[in-house]
Amino acid sequence: MAMLEVNNLYKSFGKNEVLKGIDFKLEEGKVISIIGSSGSGKTTLLRCITGLETADKGVITVDKRITFNGDSKQKLTKAEKRDNQLATGLVFQSFNLFPQYNVLDNVTLAKKLMLKKELRVKKASHAEKKAAFDALVEEAKDIISHVGLSDKLNHYPCELSGGQQQRVAIARALIMSPKVLCFDEPTSALDPEITGEVLKVIAGLAKDGRTMLIVTHEMGFAREISDEVIFMDQGVIAEQGDPKEMFVNPQTNRLREFLSAMLKA
Amino acid sequence: MFWTVTQSLFNGFMTTVELFALTLLFSLPLGLIFSFASMSKIKPLKWLMKTFIWIIRGTPLMLQLVVIYYGPGLLGAGADKLLTDLTTNGSEIIVALYEWWPSFGIFVANATIDVLEFFASFHTYDRFISALVAFVINYSCYFSEIYRGGIESISRGQYEAGQVLGMTKAQVFFKVVLLQVVKRIIAPMSNEIITLVKDTSLARTIAVYEIIWAGQRFIKSDGLLWPLFYTAAFYLIFCGLLTIFFGKLEKKLDYFRS
Numbered sequence: 001m002a003m004l005e006v007n008n009l010y011k012s013f014g015k016n017e018v019l020k021g022i023d024f025k026l027e028e029g030k031v032i033s034i035i036g037s038s039g040s041g042k043t044t045l046l047r048c049i050t051g052l053e054t055a056d057k058g059v060i061t062v063d064k065r066i067t068f069n070g071d072s073k074q075k076l077t078k079a080e081k082r083d084n085q086l087a088t089g090l091v092f093q094s095f096n097l098f099p100q101y102n103v104l105d106n107v108t109l110a111k112k113l114m115l116k117k118e119l120r121v122k123k124a125s126h127a128e129k130k131a132a133f134d135a136l137v138e139e140a141k142d143i144i145s146h147v148g149l150s151d152k153l154n155h156y157p158c159e160l161s162g163g164q165q166q167r168v169a170i171a172r173a174l175i176m177s178p179k180v181l182c183f184d185e186p187t188s189a190l191d192p193e194i195t196g197e198v199l200k201v202i203a204g205l206a207k208d209g210r211t212m213l214i215v216t217h218e219m220g221f222a223r224e225i226s227d228e229v230i231f232m233d234q235g236v237i238a239e240q241g242d243p244k245e246m247f248v249n250p251q252t253n254r255l256r257e258f259l260s261a262m263l264k265a
Numbered sequence: 266m267f268w269t270v271t272q273s274l275f276n277g278f279m280t281t282v283e284l285f286a287l288t289l290l291f292s293l294p295l296g297l298i299f300s301f302a303s304m305s306k307i308k309p310l311k312w313l314m315k316t317f318i319w320i321i322r323g324t325p326l327m328l329q330l331v332v333i334y335y336g337p338g339l340l341g342a343g344a345d346k347l348l349t350d351l352t353t354n355g356s357e358i359i360v361a362l363y364e365w366w367p368s369f370g371i372f373v374a375n376a377t378i379d380v381l382e383f384f385a386s387f388h389t390y391d392r393f394i395s396a397l398v399a400f401v402i403n404y405s406c407y408f409s410e411i412y413r414g415g416i417e418s419i420s421r422g423q424y425e426a427g428q429v430l431g432m433t434k435a436q437v438f439f440k441v442v443l444l445q446v447v448k449r450i451i452a453p454m455s456n457e458i459i460t461l462v463k464d465t466s467l468a469r470t471i472a473v474y475e476i477i478w479a480g481q482r483f484i485k486s487d488g489l490l491w492p493l494f495y496t497a498a499f500y501l502i503f504c505g506l507l508t509i510f511f512g513k514l515e516k517k518l519d520y521f522r523s
Contacts, residue, residue: 051428052425052428082433083431085431088429092422092426094420096423096426097426099522100441100520110430110431156521157521158521172430173430176431
């Protein structure tokens with residue numbers, strides 16, 4: 001069973017059909033990169049998978065759990081939607097860190113709120129609470145050191161470079177232990193000379209065997225770390241396959257055009 | 266004389282401060298509720314709120330004070346008159362209804378009397394309370410527009426970031442968005458709050474004994490004009506303190522940029 005399975009997914013905004021039947025599987029521990037020109041639907045696909053958009057039709061399964069079923073009439077409660085959402089994580093193009101919290105608090109905030117609720121339900125004692133929160137802080141510090149920012153724990157987002165902010169955003173997504181970690185053009189908002197530090201972190205995660213889905217414009221990077229590449233064009237998967245194959249020997253005209261345009265840029 | 270005047274003005278000023286503080290106490294949260302209503306996805310609620318804000322912002326506060334102070338009394342007197350008229354002279358319409366369908370006629374008669382009795386119970390309320398109600402309504406509308414501007418200026422990415430981390434809407438609003446909104450609206454809010462300090466003088470219109478009233482009293486009783494001018498000192502000091510406070514608050518939130 002694949003870690004992520006997308007079946008026959010459709011999504012329109014008004015009359016504009018953005019996704020026209022998307023099918024693919026992502027196996028555990030593998031990395032798929034999605035490439036394609038803007039307007040091809042790749043970001044919408046990612047937003048449907050992470051629950052930021054609700055697709056019109058189709059099924060999305062994450063780790064055997066159906067997180068979206070377009071055929072089901074049954075309405076999900078808000079809590080169920082939130083649970084489904086936690087199956088995936090998302091790193092945004094524009095980081096979207098919480099500006100009033102320092103690095104450590106950015107990473108711990110969501111999990112802390114969740115933990116608080118759990119502990120209240122369990123009627124945990126003061127000591128138990130303290131132990132739980134201390135453990136959370138330790139976990140966060142560990143993850144932050146993983147993205148190489150141990151010396152920035154108490155810094156606020158406005159004091160960090162774009163690359164550092166994006167690494168904090170990755171740490172923030174990781175602490176929720178998503179089954180599939182998604183990236184929406186994680187380096188597009190960065191200066192070219194600092195994309196490297198973010199790509200290195202993502203490559204490290206790939207090596208650790210994290211299941212990831214990456215929308216990117218970095219062709220060299222996609223080729224290096226992906227097990228598979230999906231080329232999207234006008235709402236469908238136009239080509240899919242081994243990156244080394246695809247970049248050298250594109251089968252469709254559209255991909256050929258796209259790749260040559262990317263090379264010129 | 267100077268000491269007497271100062272003391273008298275100070276007493277008036279206490280009423281001014283009380284009106285100011287109570288107005289803020291109620292209108293700050295009420296304004297937030299108004300702003301949610303004016304951004305609501307429920308169209309009728311949204312338009313009702315927008316119309317209400319239009320009326321309140323589109324008419325002078327002085328007029329609102331007069332309407333809220335004298336309105337209930339007028340309404341009560343009018344209803345009372347109608348009630349007396351109805352009970353002494355009867356009503357041809359109700360008689361006609363009764364002849365057409367007796368039980369319906371009785372029902373209409375009773376309902377009319379109940380409604381009239383309810384309105385007839387309205388009378389003129391305490392001046393200070395009336396002024397407070399007018400100020401709270403007026404300022405809630407202005408605050409709600411400032412809140413709305415602040416809330417709508419927060420990028421969608423902040424909400425989405427919270428959402429993908431499994432936070433509830435309330436958690437995102439209170440833990441993530443609110444402080445950023447506060448930071449962004451400090452300048453327009455301090456403006457409005459400083460305006461409120463001086464707007465309280467409008468309560469003079471319905472003879473609330475605030476500081477302007479206290480100053481004007483000396484014109485009649487002693488033929489002195491300077492006590493009225495002297496009130497400016499109280500306003501200046503109070504507004505100066507508020508300015509310092511808001512400056513400090515702004516500095517305190519300087520640690521982050523959003």
